[in-house]
Structures are given as structure tokens and as C-alpha cells.
Amino acid sequence: MYKKIDAQDVQFLKELLGEERVFVGEAISEDYSHDELGGISRLPEVMVEVLTTEEVSQIMKHAYQEGIPVVARGSGTGLVGASVPIQGGIMLNLTKMNRIKELDENNLTLTVEPGVILMEIAKYVEERDFFYPPDPGEKTATIAGNINTNAGGMRAVKYGVTRDYVRGLEVVLPNGEILKVGGKVVKNSSGYSIKDLICGSEGTLGIVTEATLKLLPLPKTVISLLVPFPNLDMAIGTVPKIIKSKAAPVAIEFMQREVILAAEEFLDKKFPDNSSDAYLLLSFDGNTKEEVEKSYEKVAQLCLEEGALDVFISDTDERKQSIWSARGAFLEAVKASTTEMDECDVCVPRDKVAQFITYTHDLEKAFDVRIRSFGHAGDGNLHVYVLRDGLDEEAWKEKLSAVFACMYRRARELDGVVSGEHGIGFAKKPYMFEQYDEAYITLLKNIKLAFDPKNILNPGKVCQ
Amino acid sequence: MGKLIVHDHRVTKENLKELVALCPFNALEDHGGKLEINAGCKLCKICVKKGPQGVMEFVEEERATVDKSQWKGICVYVDHVDGEIHPVTMELLGKARELADQVNFPVHALFIGSQVTDSAAELLHYGADKVYCYDDPALKDFRIEPYAAAFEDYIRKVQPSSILVGATTVGRSLAPRMAARFRTGLTADCTVLEIKENTDLVQIRPAFGGNIMAQIKTPHTRPQLATVRYKVMNALPRKAEASGEVIVCTVPQEKMVSRIKVLEVRPKEKETSISDAETIIAVGRGVKGEKDMAMVEELADLLGAQIAGTRPLVESGWLDTRRQIGLSGRTVKPKLIITLGISGSVQFAAGMKSSDYIFAVNCDEKASIFDIAHYGIVGDLYEVLPELIRRIKMEKEA
Amino acid sequence: MNILVCIKQVPGSNKVDVDAKTGVLKRDGVESKMNPYDLFALETAFRIRENRGGKVTVLTMGPPQAEAVIREAFMMGADDGALISDRKFGGADVLATSYTISQAIRKLGSFDLILCGKQTTDGDTAQVGPEVAEYLDIPHVANVLRIVELKEDALILDMDMPHTVEMVEVLYPCLLTVEKDIFMPRLPSYRRKLETSAWPVKTLTFADFEDQDVMKYGLNGSPTQVERIFPPAVNAQREMLRGEAEELAAEVSTKLVHLKLI
Secondary structure: OOOOOOHHHHHHHHHHHOHHHEEEHHHOOHHHHOOOOOOOOOOOOEEEEOOOHHHHHHHHHHHHHHOOOEEEEOOOOOOOOOOOOOOOOEEEEOOOOOOEEEEEOOOOEEEEOOOOEHHHHHHHHHHOOEEOOOEOOOOOOEHHHHHHHOOOEOOHHHHOOHHHHEEEEEEEOOOOOEEEEEOOOOOOOOOOOHHHHHOOOOOOOOEEEEEEEEOEEOOOEEEEEEEEEOOHHHHHHHHHHHHHOOOOOOEEEEEEHHHHHHHHHHHOOOOOOOOOOEEEEEEEEEOOHHHHHHHHHHHHHHHHHOOOOOOEEEOOHHHHHHHHHHHHHHHHHHHHOOOOEEEEOOEOOHHHHHHHHHHHHHHHHHHOOEEEEEEEOOOOEEEEEEEOOOOOHHHHHHHHHHHHHHHHHHHHHOOOEOOOOOOOOOOOHHHHHHHOOHHHHHHHHHHHHHHOOOOOEOOOOOOO | OEEEEEOHHHOOHHHHHHHHHHOOOOOEEEEOOEEEEOOOOOOOOHHHHOOOOOOEEEEEOOOOOOOHHHOOOEEEEOOEEOOEEOOHHHHHHHHHHHHHHHHOOOEEEEEEEOOOHHHHHHHHHOOOOEEEEEEOHHHOOOOHHHHHHHHHHHHHHHOOOEEEEEOOHHHHHHHHHHHHHOOOOEEEEEOEEEEOOOOOEEEEEEEHHHOEEEEEEOOOOOOEEEEEOOOOOOOOOOOOOOOOEEEEEOOOHHHHOOOEEEEEEEEOOOOOOOOOOOEEEEEOOOOOOHHHHHHHHHHHHHHOOEEEEOHHHHHOOOOOHHHEEOOOOEOOOOOEEEEEOOOOOHHHHHOOOOOOEEEEEEOOOOOOHHHHOOEEEEOOHHHHHHHHHHHHHHHHHO | OEEEEEOOEEEOOOOOOEOOOOOOEOOOOOOEEEOHHHHHHHHHHHHHHHHHOOEEEEEEEOOHHHHHHHHHHHHHOOOEEEEEOOHHHOOOOHHHHHHHHHHHHHHHOOOOEEEEEOOOOOOOOOOHHHHHHHHHOOOEEEEEEEEEEEOOOEEEEEEEOOOEEEEEEEEOOEEEEEOOOOOOOOOOEHHHHHHHOOOOOEEEOHHHOOOOOHHHOHHHHOOOEEEEEEOOOOOOOOEEEOOOHHHHHHHHHHHHHHOOOO
16 A cells, blocks of 8 residues: 555655665664564665754655655664554655754753754763753663653653653654754643653654754762661562652662673673562762752652661762662563563552562463563653563473463553553554544544544554 | 871862862862862872962972982893793883893893793793793692792892883782882883883873873882783894803792692683683674684684674574674674674674774675774675785794 | 771762853762762671671761761661761872872771772772772782681682683682772662761771871872863764675775774
8 A cells, every 4th residue: 555665766765865875785783673673574675874853854855746655763672663654665865964053041942853863961961060861771762762752761750751851843744844843942831742742753744854852960979778678578669658758869770689680691791679578779879978868868758668678878979870870771671681671661650560570470470481570660651671581482482472461451450551652663562552532533533634634654553 | 208288278168179179099188268178189289280379389308219220220020820920021121121121221031930940041032131030849730828939039139220010910910019118119010011210110101091101200209110911012022142040049948938739720611702802803704604604713723813703693503602793692892803794783882992902804895894993904705814814823823 | 806998978960060161070069979889888887797796887078968868878778987088188099099098997996897989980090999909908809709617716708810710719808909899789778777876986087097198088198180071972973884784894894893892
């Protein structure tokens, strides 16, 4: 039903971009056929590196006219197959559009191209005493990738998610039109918020070619607390009380001993403490050490009252490094400990986290499969990994889908959602369809249709 | 050699504030309008030089200076294990020769050990005029007290002006002991050494993890001690003819006692982790087959390097996960990293870009690894690698 | 077992700048912290105490604010602590510092074991440990990689040597400087913070010392003088090499030799 790329299309792209930025057939690296974990792969028919909004617009006009599917791609660090060109066609590689265009100190905004990676943004603004709060684990993801999944990260507890920091966007629509939504304004109640629809749309509604982000002044001091508990129930049971205490931690993560041990093995480096069964990892920020100490003391006290074995303080670069490098390697470490794995990224209300985690332990026993989890206890977003280990292909598929079905059902029962921050993409569609009723899905489909009547932009994803 | 004085009558509200803010060490305090100096003062004198005129004064105090003419010669401590001389020694002899020639000093080598007299003559080919040899069974293995006793004996008898010591673990253990014993200066890890006409050494060394360089002198005392790392100075080529003499010295046995007993000396276990490796060969997808790793291993062996790699290579099973460099893998900071067939993803680059020297081989001129490489080698690794192995073998044999 | 650990307060970050005009370190409100290498010495002390019992005392030298690192050591598990602080010690180099510390140790009593970190992150000299040992007239073992065995009257240790590892047995009293990663240092505990916040910290001044010769302390007792400080030259060189494999290999190996990398 879609047009196959032919010599003329390639010719058009080469004339527009020059030979060097157009890759066809074998010249396309296998990397572009998949993302980090989506469980699906296909190469595009042609991959192009774009440098300007105008180029994106020209390509979309051509694709719209010819009926060629187009997928936008950043660093390819997604986990649900959102950037995989399942219908072939053109892949727009936006990683070379990676300039930081403007730091507006009067309006506290940063305007960037879509391919700037997250760690560059963090470095750039922090050197200038500003702060971009969203902090997803994958620091090499592009900002447009973050916007398109509405990525969350650890600091969501205090600061919210990517969408909360997108002030304005420049978007190329499927028909090639260039649209500016939002801007540097702080308030905006001028009709439907298209900007907020684009955030989290996983490249199905338009292609982000520029983003204006909201910045905050950089908090000068950050202190983390590592809190050991005798068991996970006690650890997670404490979280709602911490939130209720109004102490405003930046992040509340939970981790279990076995994941810590896996990270120690993976990094060949000891964690500061691995003697307890479960840990909470909290961080607090502020402008002086005294201020931060004051805000964490209440929580430290509370944790001790709730049965924490101790509260360890991490206040220097070395100490933070010893904790957070392990935290940052959890995903890779778990991955390295098995043959294959898949991930469930549900988000449940914060007071239901303990119930959900306990349930995964029951599943582990019931299905005789290893399940590992860690995540953002403070915002209810859980990353649960089912590990294949020695299972054969068939048994693995069967077990995985049964376990996933159970987990998503449980998440629904607990008033949770299918995805907290990784998106729906291709891999999680069935679970989303199960969650929402027909009216809701129809609405999603109609929104997609309004943006993309010919359905050429990243088809087969999210609600299709 | 002096002290800092506050002229209270010149202190005003304004200049008090100014001075408190000026001090880089927070050593000036406002005590209810009175300016006080606390224990944080490093006597950097910035408050005298840059502060309001006449408030702070540095009063010089006369300090006894040793008679420098009584201290002659530049000595190099011979670093060795069982008589096998550490190459840093030859490098220091090269430097000592250069410095000595400027002030007409002899170059000494101080060789402390057991059954070392035979190896001592070798040093006469590298610029030493005299080798002082303390050869005693009690000095077989390094133990601090007997080694320090022999060292002390040499200093007392010969009175060298300067002593250069390799900044090896032994040198950094022994030199401070001598500095303290003679109440003299020791400058660690010098990268530049020069000498003044009055025989004062000009010593430059990094501090604050290399973020700052400091130039240091030892103007009043002798000997002046400096440690220097391996591979900083240049050795002289070996002279065919030995010139100079070996002088055998002894220390009374009662000074050879030690509270330390050496139970075992064993070779170091081969470093197997990439985290602390000094040299790393990193491979990426440019390496086509697992059998080609043999070639990579050959290069790594030649350079005493650890092999590391990118994630795809680790995922292919050719490398252990512990050898994966990257933001989520291990971060490395070797002196030398040679990347082979690595395009340089952000993930990978973030894990190694603070390496001292990055050599990158890649056939794609536009590969992003070349943005961070100090030396970018554009070429097919299957052609370059065998040649490189051949060349390095030649160099090592030379 | 009576253990003393020498610790130091250092700037929170190594990112220092020199003011181009004055040639003085820029202060820029950097926070202070305990020298990271000292954390390993402290942890070693705690492990030895766990095994043999006894007491861990910490000692630091610096301005009054340096009390913070003693409090931090309390939070990690130290039993006692003292601060050496006096204007008379201003301008001390390594030698004067070591002598001052040795005087303080004599004042504090007798210790079976003195532990130091391998070096500090601000001075990087790795000299204070051995110099203190010299002034206390006790043996030292530097660069300790591993504690092999704790005996009644001695320690068995692995010491790092240029090409070998020496296993030595050293009698108490002695001083050790320990390598980084000998043990993973524990984090300060909030429980301990509550317990120890009212603990007193002794301050030792010049007046407390046995040796009252002012010429041995501070600037007067410092044989070295810093003439100037300046930022290092940066290696920003980038070079692309092209040509036949043979030429490339020749060029690379020449560079490696020149840079002393082989």
C-alpha cells in the first residue's frame, strides 16, 4: 500500500541533500534497523541525515506526495520499537541537527535542535549555572527523543517530566508544513495545546525540528541518602510517608540487593553497602549544605522510625559516583546477567508500588522465571525485567507473554498506566489497547488522522 | 621566615570587608570590627600585595641558610629490584648530567641493595661519575629502616647538593624519610627541573590533580630532594665506554635492623581490569571476525595493553562484558588508548574521552571518533594493524 | 588496639583556576570535603577495629572549619578526634606539616597503628605519611594493597612495589599509607550523626607541643617555597594521518616512541 522507494526518490534526496547524506541498501548500518530493546527490527529503504528544518520539510512534502512512509530517529535508545521503520521507507536521521541555538537568560529558556543529546544539554546549562531538570537514565538520548516519549527520569518526583519543560516546538507536519507551537511564553491558554500533544507522540504526529526548553536556576548542592531496610515491603511502604512529609525529595529510587550485586559484578566495583535486602535511594537539592541537611533530616528521621536500619549520607562527588554509577548500570548489568530480557514500564499510583512489586515476586515463583526490578519508587514508575536465562525460544515467548499479561492486568487493577516513560511504540500496543476502551482509542486514531491523513509518518505505532 | 602583621589603626569598615573577601583561604576574619588572621592562613601574602595599602604587612625574619658550597654533586637514587635497574634511573641520570654540567658538579648514583656491585658498573655508561654502592645482605629486599640508614650514611658522607629519586612506590616511600631526617625540602613528581647558578633547583610540578602547576625551590637547606615520574625525563644513549668509578660503602650492622620482615616477594599479578589500565586497545565493529582478535591480542601483548571494546563486540560474545567501555559500562582514563575500527558513538566516547592520548584507526574519514582522537589514522585496520605490529616489534628490538 | 588516622580537609572539587592577573588560586566558593584517599585509611581502621577491637582516633590540621572532617569521621565510626589549629602553623609545607602532626601525635598518646591515605587530592605529594613516621621514629609501609593478617604484635601486609608485590610483616607501632580501593569506604551514617553531634573535638595548638622551637613550624619551618603557580599547558593537538598502511604504521610507532608510550 505504501510506495516503494525507487531510483527517482533516491535521486530527489541526493539532489536535495547531496550524495554524502543519503544512504541506500548495504550502505545503511544494521544499527538503524532496531532500537535498544523493542524486539522488532527492519531496515529503512533509505536513510538520510538532515541538517535543517527546510530539508525535513522538503522531504516530507515529497513523501506526502508520493505516499512514502517516514520515520524520524535520534540516538535509537528507545525501548519499545518506536523508531523502527516497520514499513520501510525513509528514515530521517536527526542526530546531526545538534546545535544549541540560544540560551535566553532573560526568559530562562534554551532553544535547541532536535539531535542535541541530553548530556550535552545538562553540561551546557550547568556550566552556566542553569538547570534542566528532566533526567532520564539514558544520557545519550536526543532531546527530541525525550520529547517524543515524554521521558521522565529520576527527578520527576520533585520536578516533573519532559513535557513540563517544553515551552515551544517547531514541528514539520506530515505534509511538509512547518508549524511553530508554544514559544517562550510562560502561560498559554490559547486553544488546544498542540505542543503538549506532540510531546509523547513518538514521532507519529510531526517531526520536531527545534525545541525551546524551560530552565531553572541550578541548585548548588545535592545530597543523596542511601537507606537500607530489612526488606522491600518496609522500604517501599515508607515511600508514601516520605511524600506525605512534604520534604520534597528530588528523587526516590528503590533497589534490591540482587540488582546491586549484579551491578557490582558488571562494573567490578563495590557498592558502599550491600548487606541489606532492600534500599531506598533519595536525593535532595538546595542552595546550601545547611538548607539541604535541614530538608533531609526530617526524612532520615522518618525512615528510622519506619524501621530503616540506618541512613547513609552521600555528599561528595566520590560518594555520589559510587552510588549513582551503580544505579546507572543497573539496566546493562541485568541485561548482562541473562541471555535476553524484556521490560515492563508500568506506572502505578505511588501508594500502590509495594503491592505491585510484591505481585511480581509472586509471579516469579508462579512462573518459575527470574524477574528483576528497580525504579522510581517516588513516582510509581516501575521497571520490571523478565529474564530469559536458559529458556528455549518457544518457552520464552510463551512465558513472557503470560507474565506480561499478568503484570499489565495488575497495573490496570491498581489504576496504573501501561507506560511511565518509555512509550508505547510498537511493543506495548496490545497492552494499551487492553487498557483503554474503544472511545478513547478512536479519539487517539482521529487525532493521528487529523495530523497525518495519509498515514505516512511512523505508521503502525502507538494507536494503530 | 617571616610573619604577617595587621596594622589595626589603618583598618576601616570598608577595607576590612575588602580584605576578608580577598583572602583565598578564608583566613581573614572580622571580629567585631577587628581584623584577625586565623589558622587557615597560608602566608600567600595576597593581602599584602593586593589588599588596601598599608593594612597588612609581611615582616621578613632572617633565616639561617646552609653553606651551599659545602654541598656538591647531583645524585640519582637507583631504583631496582634484585639488582635489575628500573629505567627511570637512566632517565634521571640523563637529567642529572644536564643539570650537573651547568654548575660543574659531578653526577652520583646511589645504589642500595644486596649483590648489586656488579650491576653498578652499568650506570657508568649512562652519565654517572661515581656510583656509591651499599651492598649488604640486609638490604636484599626493600625495608624502610636499613634503606634509609644507608641513604643517610651517603648524604652525611658525600653531602650532595641535589638528589633525584624516581617517583616509584619505593622512591616515594624513601625520599620523604630522608627529607624529614635532614629537615630539608622534597618536591614530588617534578615534570621540569632546572638549576640556578647558586645551585638551587627550579622544580615544577602539577598540583590539584594536574589542574595547576607550581614552581618550587628549596633556597635555604641542602640536600634538595625531588622525585620524578618514569617517562618524564630523557635517558642518554648508552656510552660504549664506562667512565667513572664504583665506590663500595658500608654501614654498621646495628643500623641494618628493621621492625619489618619481608615474607615474600612475588611478581605483580597481571592487570586484568580495564578500569586502571595504563594502555588500552579498544576494538569495535571494524573487526570482522573473532579470529581477527588474535591480531589485536598480539598488539596488546606488545604494548602490555588491556583489550576493551564497544558494546556490539561485547554482545557478539568476543569480549567479556567487563571489557565494555561506555557511559553505562566502564569509564577508562588510560595514558594511551588505541581504538581500532570504532566509529565513536556518544556512549563509547563518553567512557574514554579523558584518556591522555587517543590514537584512532578507522577507514571512514568522517567517523566521529576522529573528533576526539589526538591522532586520527585514516586507513583500513586490516592493512594498518599488521604493519603497526611489525613496526612496534622493530622498535622494541632496537 | 589504638589506631590513629590522619585526615585532611581538601577543596570539594579539583577544578581550580589561577587568577591570570594576581597569580593566586581563585576561591570561588568551593565547598570542602574530606580528602577522598583518607576515606580508605578510615575504612581500613574500622575493619581492623572490627577484627581486633580498640579505638579509632582521627587527627587533622587546618583552620577551625576543618572540624567538619572530624565530625564526618565520627559519622563514619571514629571514636575520638583532634584538630591541630594555630596561626603559627600558617604557610607550612610538607615538612613543617609533618613535624607539626608528629608533635600532635606525641601529645595525644601512644598508638599501635597510624594510618594515612596514599596522598591528598590538593597537594598530591604522598609525603606526609612517611615524614610523620620518621619524626615518630617508627617504621612505615607505604602503598599498602591488602591487609593479609592481623597478628597480636604485628600486621602482615601486601605492599605495592614498582614491579612486584612485597608481603611484609611489620611490628607495632608502625604507620601505613593505604592504596585506594583497599576497602570500599562506608558512607557517613545519620544514626551516628545523631549520636556524635555533641561529642567534643579537642583543639591542639602550638602551646600544647613539647617542641617549642617556632622555627620548626609554619612558614619558618618550611624548607620549600612556592615561587609561582600557573595553569598547565593543555594538550589540544589534533592531527589526522593519511597514506599507505606502511607509512601510517611507521608514523604511529614513531609518535608512540616520542611520546614515551612504548
